Amino acid sequence: MSDPILSVRNLRVTFPSLAGRIEAVRGVSFDIxxxxxxxxxxxxxxxxxxxRSIMRLLPKAAHPVADRMRFDGKxxxxxxxxxxxxxxxxxxxMILQDPKFSLNPIMSVGDQxxxxxxxxxxxxxxxxxxxTLHLLEQVHINDPARVYPLFPHEVSGGMxxxxxxxxxxxxxxxxxxxxxxxxxxxxxVRGQILRILDELRAERPTGLLFITHDLNLVRRFxxxxxxxxxxxxxxxxxxxxxxxxxxxxxxGLLDAxxxxxxxxxxxxxxxxxxxxxTEEAGR
Amino acid sequence: MTDASQNPGxxxxxxxxxxxxxxxxxxxxxxxxxxxxxxxxxxPIAVIGLVIVILLVLAAAFAPWIATHDxxxxxxxxxxxxxxxxxxxxxxxxxxxxxxRLVYGSRTTLYITMLVTVIVAPIGxxxxxxxxxxxxxxxxxxxxxxxxxxxxxxxVLALAFSAALGPGIGNAVLAIALTIWPPVARLARAETLTxxxxxxxxxxxxxxxxxxxxxxxHLVPICLPSIxxxxxxxxxxxxxxxxxxxxxGLGAQPPIAEWGAMAAAGRQxxxxxxxxTTFPGLAILLVSLAFNLLGDGLRDVLDPRSG
Amino acid sequence: MxxxxxxxxxxxxxxxxxxxxxxxxFRVEKGxxxxxxxxxxxxxxxxxNAIAGRHSDxxxxxxLAGAEVDxxxxxxADRQKVQIVFQxxxxxxxxxxxxxxxxxxxxxxxxxxxxxxxxxxxxxxxxLPGRFRYRYPHQISGGQRQRVSIARALALQxxxxxxxxxxxxxxxxVQAEILNxxQDLRRDQGLTYLMVTHDIGVVGHMCDRxxxxxxxxxxxxxxxxxxxxxxxxxxFTRELLSESLLG
Ligand SMILES: Nc1ncnc2c1ncn2[C@@H]1O[C@H](COP(=O)(O)OP(=O)(O)OP(=O)(O)O)[C@@H](O)[C@H]1O
Ligand SMILES: Nc1ncnc2c1ncn2[C@@H]1O[C@H](COP(=O)(O)OP(=O)(O)OP(=O)(O)O)[C@@H](O)[C@H]1O
Ligand SMILES: [Mg+2]
Ligand SMILES: [Mg+2]
Numbered sequence: 001m002s003d004p005i006l007s008v009r010n011l012r013v014t015f016p017s018l019a020g021r022i023e024a025v026r027g028v029s030f031d032i033x034x035x036x037x038x039x040x041x042x043x044x045x046x047x048x049x050x051x052r053s054i055m056r057l058l059p060k061a062a063h064p065v066a067d068r069m070r071f072d073g074k075x076x077x078x079x080x081x082x083x084x085x086x087x088x089x090x091x092x093x094m095i096l097q098d099p100k101f102s103l104n105p106i107m108s109v110g111d112q113x114x115x116x117x118x119x120x121x122x123x124x125x126x127x128x129x130x131x132t133l134h135l136l137e138q139v140h141i142n143d144p145a146r147v148y149p150l151f152p153h154e155v156s157g158g159m160x161x162x163x164x165x166x167x168x169x170x171x172x173x174x175x176x177x178x179x180x181x182x183x184x185x186x187x188x189v190r191g192q193i194l195r196i197l198d199e200l201r202a203e204r205p206t207g208l209l210f211i212t213h214d215l216n217l218v219r220r221f222x223x224x225x226x227x228x229x230x231x232x233x234x235x236x237x238x239x240x241x242x243x244x245x246x247x248x249x250x251x252g253l254l255d256a257x258x259x260x261x262x263x264x265x266x267x268x269x270x271x272x273x274x275x276x277x278t279e280e281a282g283r
Numbered sequence: 284m285t286d287a288s289q290n291p292g293x294x295x296x297x298x299x300x301x302x303x304x305x306x307x308x309x310x311x312x313x314x315x316x317x318x319x320x321x322x323x324x325x326x327p328i329a330v331i332g333l334v335i336v337i338l339l340v341l342a343a344a345f346a347p348w349i350a351t352h353d354x355x356x357x358x359x360x361x362x363x364x365x366x367x368x369x370x371x372x373x374x375x376x377x378x379x380x381x382x383x384r385l386v387y388g389s390r391t392t393l394y395i396t397m398l399v400t401v402i403v404a405p406i407g408x409x410x411x412x413x414x415x416x417x418x419x420x421x422x423x424x425x426x427x428x429x430x431x432x433x434x435x436x437x438x439v440l441a442l443a444f445s446a447a448l449g450p451g452i453g454n455a456v457l458a459i460a461l462t463i464w465p466p467v468a469r470l471a472r473a474e475t476l477t478x479x480x481x482x483x484x485x486x487x488x489x490x491x492x493x494x495x496x497x498x499x500x501h502l503v504p505i506c507l508p509s510i511x512x513x514x515x516x517x518x519x520x521x522x523x524x525x526x527x528x529x530x531x532g533l534g535a536q537p538p539i540a541e542w543g544a545m546a547a548a549g550r551q552x553x554x555x556x557x558x559x560t561t562f563p564g565l566a567i568l569l570v571s572l573a574f575n576l577l578g579d580g581l582r583d584v585l586d587p588r589s590g
Numbered sequence: 591m592x593x594x595x596x597x598x599x600x601x602x603x604x605x606x607x608x609x610x611x612x613x614x615x616f617r618v619e620k621g622x623x624x625x626x627x628x629x630x631x632x633x634x635x636x637x638x639n640a641i642a643g644r645h646s647d648x649x650x651x652x653x654l655a656g657a658e659v660d661x662x663x664x665x666x667a668d669r670q671k672v673q674i675v676f677q678x679x680x681x682x683x684x685x686x687x688x689x690x691x692x693x694x695x696x697x698x699x700x701x702x703x704x705x706x707x708x709x710x711x712x713x714x715x716x717x718l719p720g721r722f723r724y725r726y727p728h729q730i731s732g733g734q735r736q737r738v739s740i741a742r743a744l745a746l747q748x749x750x751x752x753x754x755x756x757x758x759x760x761x762x763x764v765q766a767e768i769l770n771x772x773q774d775l776r777r778d779q780g781l782t783y784l785m786v787t788h789d790i791g792v793v794g795h796m797c798d799r800x801x802x803x804x805x806x807x808x809x810x811x812x813x814x815x816x817x818x819x820x821x822x823x824x825x826f827t828r829e830l831l832s833e834s835l836l837g
Contacts, residue, residue, distance in 0.1 A: 017301075042761045043732040105477045142631070146608065153480025154601070157677060157755070158630025183758050186788045187830050189630045213761035256766035258795035260818055260831070266773070267766035267795065305724035311688055315726075482682040483692075485644045486739075490696040490746065491669050500695070504686035 004031035005175055005207040009068040013049050015061055025049050026231035032207035038218035038239060039211045041228030047211045051177040055094045056084050093173035095164050095181045103152040109163045110148030116167045135166040140192045158185045179211045194221055215253060230277045249276055322584040329580020335573030342389040352380035354387040354540050363556045373558040381562055384540040391541040395456050395525045396518050402460040403467055404510055411471025412502045416479060429465040437462040441524055445533040455534040459524050463517055470513055474506045508585035515578035519571035526567050542567050591750060591782040592618040597650035599636045610636045612806040623783040625793045628803030634786040638752045642674040673743035677755035679735035683727045689738050690723035696745040712741040733764030753785040790830045802827050
């Protein structure tokens with residue numbers, strides 16, 4: 001691997017709480033080069049917070065610190081807010097987990113994409129509209145003209161996510177953080193979206209941090225997998241060797257997947273071991 | 284993972300207020316209030332606002348004990364005396380003690396702010412929430428109505444209403460209330476629109492919830508925080524408008540102690556007796572400022588979007 | 591238990607009128623789980639919303655437990671027959687009410703007695719500790735919220751549950767817990783499920799029969815056995831299958 005696009009060392013995110021301080025991300029380190037890195041782990045393990053720290057889009061109360069968080073030669077955490085704003089949606093793009101909450105509920109989805117075009121590409125109103133229709137087609141929304149004036153609560157779950165992706169395509173970023181971009185999509189559209197992500201990456205070296213809980217998807221789509229548990233990375237391995245994972249948490253996840261070829265009466269559920277919280281990642 | 288879990292020895296009220304395992308409804312509510320209070324008091328500016336507002340309430344409640352004189356007793360032998368040990372803020376043209384009138388005036392101010400809140404919050408919420416939730420022609424009609432009210436500058440409108448209703452403190456409050464509900468309605472409508480398509484409202488409807496239940500149980504908690512913030516921030520202008528109406532003789536009628544009217548009465552003696560306008564003016568300024576600071580603090584605590 | 595004939599669902603008015611679901615017919619027996627799979631935007635949620643009564647602009651016949659429902663007017667008896675569990679555990683619960691309040695809401699709306707005890711029983715049924723009653727949604731995890739949604743749907747003891755991608759927002763370990771819970775509830779209470787999902791593994795685990803939807807129509811119906819053996823005629827179904835067998 002050549003120089004990494006993003007390099008993170010010992011990232012910690014803490015929240016003040018009434019009962020003291022909660023450390024939600026506890027010393028996460030990883031590099032992303034021109035590759036697709038999957039980040040999996042259970043709900044609340046800190047995946048989104050890790051992704052959002054890179055964008056510096058954390059809740060106001062959150063306090064991130066890191067020994068290093070370097071993107072493109074710049075230390076992200078100490079960048080002035082103005083410069084960061086230019087980078088967000090520009091060189092670094094993020095697809096947020098909850099599309100319906102990230103979209104403005106009282107503005108039509110088309111207008112929202114058009115606005116992104118006008119800000120990033122400096123297009124006129126007319127051009128932005130034409131561009132938006134084209135983008136909607138590109139993310140495989142049939143009948144873009146019908147979808148354009150719909151409000152976020154009027155589009156289906158999968159459409160919402162594709163609308164977010166269309167907004168991201170506008171900027172041609174070199175680092176993409178995708179927070180569960182496909183969880184509401186069916187397989188065919190998901191395939192198309194993954195292809196779009198691949199197409200974007202083919203144009204220039206692009207790092208992709210792919211946050212998901214779909215193990216099958218990670219196995220096939222990503223190059224490398226990081227497994228998070230309770231704010232730490234507990235295991236890291238090549239995606240193709242996911243099945244050889246050793247950490248009991250990862251094994252538990254693999255066992256919990258319902259599969260057609262191995263029908264069972266009851267699904268295995270995880271028995272959590274308190275030791276996982278304190279253990280260091282076994283690399 | 285938290286510090287508290289590392290030293291579980293602490294007990295008592297604070298522990299009860301912060302512990303994760305809530306065991307009663309009362310505790311859940313108390314925890315919410317405590318969290319808000321901690322949030323509010325973490326901002327020094329908001330604390331200043333809160334303290335001044337609390338002082339205002341205390342002054343109004345204990346006016347007879349705080350005032351040094353009877354605010355209505357005239358003493359024509361002691362008119363226009365400058366501040367002294369006997370009359371801390373001097374006396375007015377009828378020989379009444381300015382300090383005592385100021386203290387009793389806090390009751391009027393508080394009365395105005397409370398009354399406006401009580402009138403405006405429900406009206407604004409109902410119009411806005413119904414308009415946003417029901418939609419269709421009702422929305423159009425209600426919003427046009429709101430627009431008409433919004434089109435006039437509020438002081439002019441308040442003047443027109445109170446002139447039409449006749450002088451008097453009650454009418455002044457009514458006039459002010461009539462001018463400030465439209466922005467509140469707008470706000471309630473905007474908040475309602477953001478949750479109108481939400482799954483929890485759908486679920487409630489499917490289980491048979493009617494309009495009243497949706498408004499009260501679902502929309503009030505959503506709209507209330509921003510309405511409270513908005514009203515608190517508006518309080519400054521309410522107090523100033525009330526003072527303005529008092530100043531023009533349309534608000535509180537003599538001999539009621541009201542800060543605006545006091546300032547107005549003093550303006551003929553501006554050069555000879557500065558204390559007549561200065562102290563009521565300062566009181567108005569201080570309380571308006573306090574409401575503004577408190578509103579800013581409340582916005583940070585109550586508005587989830589800023590969290 | 592559920593009979594749907596010639597269901598057509600529309601959105602919008604006049605020129606913008608959009609025909610989202612066309613000629614959909616299927617039936618689900620008592621105690622059965624029927625799965626709806628299909629492309630995003632193919633109208634799966636629309637079918638559920640029409641049956642549940644969230645959306646009223648539809649034609650065709652829908653019979654729930656033998657009685658036909660009217661698209662425009664739902665009587666309380668219809669409402670108590672069917673409940674829906676939504677995909678998004680974050681948007682399905684009111685953020686400012688406690689869990690107990692949320693679960694008690696359908697009981698309060700329908701003026702049921704003994705709400706306190708019922709809420710306790712429901713929490714136990716979905717495997718949540720009783721003390722969760724006084725928590726707010728932001729204090730619990732996504733999987734726990736989904737349990738709360740399920741508890742709320744169970745509150746009126748409706749015999750039919752409509753599940754709109756109940757686990758797609760959850761990670762696999764939590765998904766396994768929820769699916770096990772749903773299986774247990776079905777067995778213990780004889781519930782009937784109509785379930786939308788993208789995940790063929792989940793379909794295979796949960797459903798007795800599935801309908802594959804595309805562009806508003808059901809293009810193929812399969813039994814679980816056919817699904818497992820891969821006996822399918824439609825390319826979309828095959829794509830779905832290849833997906834899961836690769837895993
Ligand atoms: N505003 C906040 N205040 C306090 N704690 C928070 C806040 N936001 C997140 N957390 C905590 O941080 C932890 C990590 O959250 P995060 O959103 O990163 O989880 P995640 O791994 O993305 O989960 P999911 O799969 O559900 O999206 C959670 O345990 C959560 O409780
Ligand atoms: N309120 C609405 N107004 C207008 N069109 C709508 C509305 N709700 C849904 N639609 C349209 O109906 C079609 C079917 O939507 P539906 O939500 O049923 O799809 P779905 O199969 O559930 O998709 P997904 O898997 O992405 O959730 C979509 O094209 C959508 O744009
Ligand atoms: Mg997340
Ligand atoms: Mg759907």
